[in-house]
Amino acid sequence: MEKFVQIENVKMSFETKRGEFVALRDVHLSIQQGEFVSIIGHSGCGKSTLLNLIAGLTLPTEGVLLCAGREIAGPGPDRAVVFQNHSLLPWLTCLGNVYLAVERVFGRTESRAQLKKRAEEALELVGLTHALHKHPHEISGGMKQRVGIARALSMQPKVLLLDEPFGALDALTRAHLQDELLRIIANLKATAVMVTHDVDEAVLLSDPLS
Ligand SMILES: Nc1ncnc2c1ncn2[C@@H]1O[C@H](COP(=O)(O)OP(=O)(O)OP(=O)(O)O)[C@@H](O)[C@H]1O
Ligand SMILES: [Mg+2]
DSSP states (O other), X not given: OOEEEEEEXXXXXXXXXXXEEEXXXXXXXXXXXXXXXXXXXXXXXXXXXXXXXXHTSSOOSEEEEEETTEEOOSOOTTEEEEOTTOOOOTTSOHHHHHHHHHHHHHTTTSOHHHHHHHHHHHHHHTTOGGGXXXXXXXXXXXXXXXXXXXXXXXXXXXEXXXXXXXTTSOHHHHHHHXXXXXXXXXXXXXXXXXXXXXXXXXXXXXOOOO
């Protein structure tokens, strides 16, 4: 199989008041197309920093990241993120938040009705049909997390970047969404990189080392 995401010799440091803070260094990782990779590590070890780099939201201090053979120079609709802190736009409803992402990816080729249908279907998938018209401040943490998952899946990305996507969910909802996620990823033939603190979850969802 083809190497799809390649991380070569990446260093990420931040300028702080006390000088340079090195969050990541010497990171090398090759991920094949369709592979599911989990990242586990203690709080503050740089997991979200690595996902942000793959998302193209930040650029590395040193080294290079590639997706499908091209340097990652910024965010793109081929790489969707489920953020650890939800990152929903507070002035839009659940439907509006998902619609915005759908429009960005499919807006040039599809009608508004088709786009709305996509957004509604994604929210249905995560069990939020009853909350389409609620705003983020009107829903629970777990529901916000599910809107984030719906938003990412609705974009039909080649690469899904998931930062503790199921952290705030009860066991039953979590198991259901894990199954859905695996099904959707298989359909899309998407590549997934997931941060989790749950070893069982990582074992369940990830591909074994080959
Ligand atoms: N913009 C920034 N400026 C300065 N330091 C930062 C910045 N972003 C992250 N860091 C530091 O880099 C380190 C890694 O942060 P990161 O958010 O990647 O951790 P994490 O592994 O995702 O942790 P958690 O499991 O708690 O989410 C931390 O020490 C953090 O303080
Ligand atoms: Mg994090």
